[in-house]
Amino acid sequence: MTKSFKNKNSASTARGNDRKRPGELAGCDPNLIERLLSVLETEIIPLTQDGVRQGNKIFGAAMLKKADLSTVIVGTNHETENPLWHGEIYTINQYYEMVNRDESQRVDPKDILFFSTHEPCTLCSSAIAWAGYDNFYYLFSHEDSRDAFKIGHDLKILKAVFKHDPGGYARQNDYWTAFSVVDLINNCDAPSKTQFLKRVERIKQIYDDMSDIYQTHKGEAKNIPLK
Numbered sequence: 416m417t418k419s420f421k422n423k424n425s426a427s428t429a430r431g432n433d434r435k436r437p438g439e440l441a442g443c444d445p446n447l448i449e450r451l452l453s454v455l456e457t458e459i460i461p462l463t464q465d466g467v468r469q470g471n472k473i474f475g476a477a478m479l480k481k482a483d484l485s486t487v488i489v490g491t492n493h494e495t496e497n498p499l500w501h502g503e504i505y506t507i508n509q510y511y512e513m514v515n516r517d518e519s520q521r522v523d524p525k526d527i528l529f530f531s532t533h534e535p536c537t538l539c540s541s542a543i544a545w546a547g548y549d550n551f552y553y554l555f556s557h558e559d560s561r562d563a564f565k566i567g568h569d570l571k572i573l574k575a576v577f578k579h580d581p582g583g584y585a586r587q588n589d590y591w592t593a594f595s596v597v598d599l600i601n602n603c604d605a606p607s608k609t610q611f612l613k614r615v616e617r618i619k620q621i622y623d624d625m626s627d628i629y630q631t632h633k634g635e636a637k638n639i640p641l642k
């Protein structure tokens with residue numbers, strides 16, 4: 416039994432390394448995980464709660480400096496104004512409004528760590544490429560958006576337009592590398608992993624509550640074709 420289990424394991428490792436997501440191969444960086452969760456809790460969620468009260472979806476983003484993980488800008492979904500104002504797009508737009516007003520705020524795109532609350536859709540992952548960011552990190556997956564938050568358009572568009580099944584896009588490509596924060600957490604030692612996952616569970620509860628508000632009122636949003 417032991418032998419066959421071992422063989423099975425090593426075969427799957429040999430076969431599976433290039434199928435692993437970048438986050439699974441990244442190792443544990445507790446400072447990074449801590450900072451991303453803090454930005455989410457203290458900066459993105461309060462803005463999202465305001466946005467959801469106005470009828471917007473629950474998605475948000477932040478741009479941080481890679482060097483010290485300080486916040487450059489935070490933004491959230493504003494689809495009630497424009498259906499293209501996804502959290503990521505709105506954040507990039509806000510950033511350019513800021514630097515066009517004040518050049519001193521500009522940060523080279525290659526020095527930016529891009530954080531999305533939810534795995535970016537095809538629109539936003541292309542925008543991240545066009546804007547010159549070489550990475551993005553996300554907490555909730557496309558499947559979470561579909562199953563837990565009842566927004567399945569990311570995966571539907573991925574399939575209908577690009578003919579990809581869930582997870583079928585290139586998480587590492589010439590433009591960017593995509594990291595799941597949960598994958599990063601799973602690489603940590605048991606006590607840190609337990610602590611981080613508990614925190615993610617608390618965050619998810621807050622998102623569940625915001626999602627309920629969005630779902631209850633989404634019928635009233637006239638500028639959002641894909642609800």
Ligand SMILES: [Zn+2]
Nearest residue numbers: 501536538539
């Ligand atoms: Zn998007």
